[in-house]
Amino acid sequence: xxxxxxxxxxxxxxxxxxxxxxxxxxxxxxxxxxxxxxxxxxxxxxxxxxxxxxxxxxxxxxxxxxxxxxxxxx
Ligand SMILES: [Zn+2]
Numbered sequence: 001x002x003x004x005x006x007x008x009x010x011x012x013x014x015x016x017x018x019x020x021x022x023x024x025x026x027x028x029x030x031x032x033x034x035x036x037x038x039x040x041x042x043x044x045x046x047x048x049x050x051x052x053x054x055x056x057x058x059x060x061x062x063x064x065x066x067x068x069x070x071x072x073x074x
Contacts, residue, residue, distance in 0.1 A: 011064060014042040022047040024054065036061045 014037060017023050022032060023044035032045040035058040043061065051058060 007064075011061075012042050014040060014044045017042075017044045019045060021045065022050055024050040034061060035059060 014023065020032070021028050023037075023046050025047065027047050029047040032047055033051055034043055035046050035051060036042070037044050038057055038059060044058070046054075046058065051060070
């Protein structure tokens with residue numbers, strides 16, 4: 001896949017992240033948010049409930065127009 005953004009490296013996904021499941025509870029939610037894990041500074045998918053419960057460890061990142069697919073740079 002062609003790299004669409006110049007800032008691709010700033011939006012690296014966590015190696016254990018999956019596109020259609022919550023990073024924490026593994027729930028297959030239709031509404032997943034893309035947030036940044038503060039510890040690793042990498043992006044993960046997360047359901048709303050986990051986001052609220054872990055808001056001190058994860059940041060909502062709305063600085064980019066996400067298209068719903070995992071932003072791989074390969
Ligand atoms: Zn969850």
